[in-house]
Amino acid sequence: MLGFLTARQSGLDDPLRLRRAESTRRVLSLKLNPDRDVDRIHGNGINTIDIEAVEGRYMLSGGSDGVIVIYDLENYNGKPQYTCRAVCTVGSSFDKTMKVWDTETLKPAEVFEFEGNVYSHHLSPIARKHSLIAVGTKNPKIQLCDLKSGSRIHVLQGHRAEVLSVQWSPRYEHILATASADSKVKVWDVRRASGSLFTLDQHNGDKSKASSEAVNTAHNGRVNGLCFTGDGLYLLTTGTDDRMRLWNSATGENTLVNYGKVCNESRKRLQFTVSRGCSPEFVFVPCGSSVAVYTLHTGELVTMLRGHYNSVDCCEFHPDYQELYSGGKDCNILAWVPVLHTLDVEEESNKGAAGQSSVNPAFQDAWSSDED
Structure with missing residues (x-):
């Protein structure tokens, strides 16, 4: 250092x-x-935690008790020991709706109703040309809700079971990834009307390694977790087959990184x-x-x-x-x-004199200014 x-x-x-x-x-x-x-x-x-991206000061949590809590992470007493206090709580429920809340009044500004329970939703962190919320429910169809019009404007069809996780790309505002209980992960360009861009295949197209029933599956079980890397170049998925996989988000290629057994017994979004x-x-x-x-x-x-x-x-x-x-x-x-x-x-x-280091190799910075 x-x-x-x-x-x-x-x-x-x-x-x-x-x-x-x-x-x-x-x-x-x-x-x-x-x-x-x-x-x-x-x-x-x-069930879920999020930290607001502007100041990094407030944290939200949602629980199985149907309550959303907002916490202030700031330390006001100047001492090492302190408690992140709850600023307010909001009552919610597993009622087949998605609500958009006004943070000033803490009252719903929009309410979107669905036929099945809502498992996941996500608003793009970078979008400037749209204000779409992707919603995954018990229904295999992914719903796109527009904040400007206050209505559901589009449906993405392709999955055959409940959609457990949805995630917008942090690099391209029109790219969306979805994970389902049908063992599949699909990547969509929401500007296109004709289906998904591609479906992730854990075998990278090698039919000799996949049975006819398991073609183009990301996992051998429910896929309940999605996460893009910060630059949006890679996509991580987790499944109930106790595996985590890293994918090239542009080509859909499985990078074949072996994380070993990643214990995953959750049937809901992870x-x-x-x-x-x-x-x-x-x-x-x-x-x-x-x-x-x-x-x-x-x-x-x-x-x-x-x-x-x-x-x-x-x-x-x-x-x-x-x-x-x-x-x-x-x-x-x-x-x-x-x-x-x-x-x-x-x-x-x-x-420095010996040119060697006994510390964890991750301390040896691998970044160079030539990289994008």
């Missing part, structure tokens, strides 16, 4: 390299923070996340009562974050501080925070 600081100070290196190296170090030192609590509001398991600003990037996946941390492109299991008393169903990465929040059936939201420490100057100097 001192080498990065010296190079930056002397103008010999790009400041972004220091930022990426420090972000990587912080992710690799994530520990359960005993000084930071999150108000325990939910009376049942926590929320997992990818780090941002690190080199290499890391994947955080609920795995039983723990959160497994993998290196994205090698599949190496880096560590297991243990602290929950029951199954973990969701986790969310905070890119501003390289922190992680996880929620589970124990009704708790846990904060995983980097352990800050000072590197020994003499040890750092010796590493």
Whole structure:
């Protein structure tokens, strides 16, 4: 780290390299923070967590108890020990509707009704030419709801079972990925009227490895998790076959990265996340009562974050501080925070002189300014 600081100070290196190296170090030192609590509001398991992207100050959680909670993550007392307080709670329910809430009045501004239970919905984080919300329900048809008109304007047909997860690309505003209980993952361009762009195939078209019934399946079981990488170049999927796969989002090719067994017993949507600003990037996946941390492109299991008393169903990465929040059936939201420490100057100097390092290889920054 001192080498990065010296190079930056002397103008010999790009400041972004220091930022990426420090972000990587912080992710690799994530520990359960005993000084930071999150108000325990939910009376049942926590299904989803999200952090608002503008200030990174507020966190939302949704639970099986039909309650949505908004938390303030800011520390106001200036002490290491503090609690992320619940700002407000909103009553919701599993009532076959999707509601758009006015954050000023905390009242529904729009209500969309569906024939089946709603399992997943997502609004594009980058869209400028549309304001579509993709909705996955018990019905195999994906619904596109327009915030401007307040109506359902389009239906995407192709799946044969309930749609468990939907995700817009963070790179192209018209690209949508959907995962279903029919073992398939489809990628759509919502501007096209003629079906999906492609269906992910775990065997990359090798018919000798797939039975006739399993052609173009992403997993050998329900696919209940989707997550794009921050740059949108790759797509991760998880399934009840205890596998996680990494795909090229442009071609649909299975990159064949082996993550080993990724325990997945959930029959509903599983929320997992990818780090941002690190080199290499890391994947955080609920795995039983723990959160497994993998290196994205090698599949190496880096560590297991243990602290929950029951199954973990969701986790969310905070890119501003390289922190992680996880929620589970124990009704708790846990904060995983980097352990800050000072590197020994003499040890750092010796590493530079020897040209070797005994630290985790992920500390060795792999980014260069030539990359896109």
